[in-house]
Amino acid sequence: TSPKIKVDFDQSTGVAIMQMQSPPVNSLSLDFLTELCISVEKLEMDKSCRGLIITSSQPKVFSAGLDIMEMYGKSPERCGEFWKAVQEMWLKIYGSNMVTIAAINGSSPAGGCLMAMTCDYRIMADNPRYSIGLNETQLGIVAPFWFKDTMTNTVGHRTTEMALELGLLYSSSEALKIGLVDQLVPEDQVLTTATETMTKWLAIPDHARQLSKSMMRKPTIDKLTSNREADIKNFVSFITKDSIQKSLRMYLEMLKKRRG
Ligand code: CO8
Structure with missing residues (x-):
């Protein structure tokens, strides 16, 4: 099988660009997540890599x-194995010592939004057709506490409360307004802007930036690391319920229908 993740590391700048390239929509499968985690870990361990830009090679969709x-x-x-990989992805990126920038060049629902929020900075293509948000309730499922915490840390309590209850997907301009993304640029400038922004972040001494990041994020990370097994159990017992399986089936059918 062809690689789902493509990494270009520029030794001269210390910046890696990671392209998600799993057609059609970069959905986060167990294989995809495993490959992604290995790629991030390799870069994390390489002391010459200081910045990571995450983007999509698929048209119209980030993930x-x-x-x-x-x-x-x-x-x-x-299901348990899968959920462990989802946790791992979040722990690796949210806790990364690298500067992480999401170059969001398409729609980014649910886990795609989580991945973007896990980065330090978000740049999104200015296109009203692209949406981003934690839409879990629309599928009849519930975003776990650490998805909620990540969003609260990004946009605040009240906005998160409403977003989660309604499963809101925001257009790019709405996402900018609530601070879910930090910047909108024309589609063909998403990656160049990410690269320019990275230069600014890398001008700050690493150790001071890393300690500041850790100070902000560690309590949220610790909450999951000390509860991983319980969180897996919780996911498995929830997702395997007949009623939840039925909701997922209906959502899948809706996705197919909408297409025709
Ligand atoms: N997983 C699997 N298959 C998917 C997914 C997905 N998340 N998204 C799309 N597909 C499939 C479609 O069914 C379609 O398949 P087919 O070609 O066989 O018909 C194919 O990918 C292409 O999709 P579209 O035709 O819809 O492509 P568009 O370019 O028109 O739209 C979108 C792209 C906007 C990404 C659209 O596909 C979409 O909205 N997808 C659904 C996204 C979504 O709702 N994801 C939620 C996943 S749940 C999650 O991430 C967190 C769960 C937390 C767990 C909590 C439980 C306790």
Whole structure:
């Protein structure tokens, strides 16, 4: 199988560009997440790599979020393995010592939004067709506490409360207004702007920036690291319920229908 993640590391700038290239929509499958985590870990361990830009090579989509097929009709063991990989992805990026910038060049629902929020800075293509948000409730499922915490840390309590209850997907301009993304630029400038922004972030001494990042994020990270097993159990027992499986099936059918 072809790689789902492409990494270009520029030794001279210390910046890696990671392209998600899993057609059609970069959905986060177990294979995808495993590959992504290995790539991030390699860069993390390379002391010459100081910055990471995450973007998509797929047109119109940054990431469609968790692969719904990984949560539908799968055994509890497999669901548990999958969820562990989702946790791992979040822990690796949210806690990264690198400067991380999401270059959001398309729609980014649910797990895609989580991945973007996990970065230090978000630049999105200025296109009203692209949406971003934690839309879990629209699927009849519930974003776990650490998705909620990440969003609260990004846009505040009240906005998160409403966003989660309604499963809101925001257009790019709405996302900018609530601070879910930091900047909008024309689509063809997303990556160049990310690169320019990275230069500014890298001008700050690493140790001071890293300690500041850790000071802001550590309590949120610790909450999951000390509860990983319980969180997996919780996910597995929730997702394997008949009623939840039924909701997922209906959502999948809606996705297919909408297409025709
Ligand atoms: N997983 C699996 N397959 C997907 C997904 C997905 N997340 N998203 C899209 N697909 C499939 C579609 O079904 C379609 O398949 P097919 O070609 O067989 O019909 C194909 O990908 C292409 O999709 P579209 O035709 O819809 O492509 P568009 O370019 O028109 O739209 C979008 C792209 C905007 C990404 C659109 O596909 C979309 O909205 N997808 C759904 C996204 C979504 O709702 N994701 C939520 C996943 S749940 C999650 O991430 C967090 C869960 C937290 C767990 C909590 C439980 C306790």
